[in-house]
Amino acid sequence: MNQQELEKKFQDRIDKGEIIEPKDWMPEQYRKQLIRMMSQHAHSEVVGMLPEGNWITRAPSLRRKAVLLAKVQDEGGHGLYIYSGAETLDISREEMVGEFLSGKAKYSSIFNYPTLSWADMGAIGWLVDGAAIVNQTALAKCSYGPYARAMVRICKEENFHHKQGYEILATLMKGTKEQREMAQDSVSRFWWPSLMMFGPHDKDSPHSSDLLRWKVKLFSNDTLRQRFIDRTIPQAENIGIEIPDPALKWNEETRHYEHGEIDWNEFKNVISGRGICNKERMKARRKAHEDGAWVREAAEAYAQKKVSKAVAV
C-alpha cells in the first residue's frame, strides 16, 4: 500500500470508531501530535504537584493534610500513567523528561500561578481539577488506546480531587468573615486561569482540525470550556461564591451561560514563560531531579550487585 492508501485506511478506521494501538500503522503527524499532547499533559501533572505541595506542611488539620498528601501523590501517579502511555509512541521517558527539564517542552499554564492561601487548595481542587475532569473525560474516548486507558484511570481519581476542593471552600464559606473572604479571593484569582486551561478559542487553535479529524480531540476547546462553566456555576451559587465575571449570564434560549472575554494576553504571557511562577516551578523541578540522583544511582548499584552475586553462586 502506498502512503495515500495507508492514510485513507487509517482515517476509515478512525471514522468507524476503532481504537488505534501502538503497533498499528499511523501517520507520522498523528504520532507526533500525540507525543506533544501526552508529554505536555504528563509534565503538567508533575508540575501540578508543586502549587499544592506548598501547603502540605501548613494544612489546617491532620485530615486535610492526609487528603492533600494523597491528592498530590495521585498527580504524580497521573504523570507516570501518561508518560507510560506516551512511551508506546517510540519516545523514551528519558527524552521526555529531558525536554521538560531543559524548558523545551510546555506544561499547563495554570500551574504558574502562586498558591497564596489555604483556600487555594479548595479553588484548585474545585476549579482546576474540575476543568481537568471535563478535558480528561473527553480524552478517555480518544482514538489512541494507551492515552484513552490512562484517562479512564485518571478520571476515577479526579473525582476525589474535585470534591475535596469543593468541600474546603464550602467549609470556609460557612466560617468567619475572614474565612469567607479568603475563599472568595481565591476563587476570584483562579476563575479566569481555569477557563484558559481549555486553550484558545476554536478559531485561534492551531492544531485543532487535525486532532478533531483523528479523534484525538472529540470536542473543541470552546465546547469543553462551555461544559465546564455550565456545570460549575450552580455549584458556586450553592455555597454563595461569586464568579468574578460581570458579563456572566444565563441564556434561557441556548440553555448555556454566557461569559465575558478572556484575557488572552495574560494567557500568552504565562505560556511563553512570563507567568508569576514559571521560573520557580522549573527551578523546583530541576532541583528535585538532581536531588533524586543519588537514589537512582543507589538503586541501580544495588540491582547490579544482586546480578553479580547471582552470577558468582
Add this chain to the structure above:
Amino acid sequence: MTKETQWPLWEVFLQKKFGVPFEHAGNVHAPDKEMALQNARDVYSRRNEATCIWVVPSEAIASSSPEDAGSFFDPANDKIYRHPNFYKTPGASFE
C-alpha cells in the same frame, strides 16, 4: 550534570481479586524486579485496586502483529463447528 539512567521497562499486570485473571495495567521503569513491584504498587494500586501484582520485563513479551491479524487468526475462521450453536438438536433441552 548527573548520569542519566533509563531503567528497564516492566509490564504491570493486576489481579483485581483472588481467582480472576490478571489484567494488563501499564508499565513502570525499575532497576530490578523488587523495585518494579514496589513502583507498580505505588503507581497502579493506591486504592486497593489489586490483590496481587505481576511484573514482567517488557522485552520478554512476544506479540503477534496487528497488521497480520487477518492471516494469523485465519485458521479459526472457518470452524464454526467449534461452537455449540452449530448443532441442531430439535426438541431436546440442553439448558
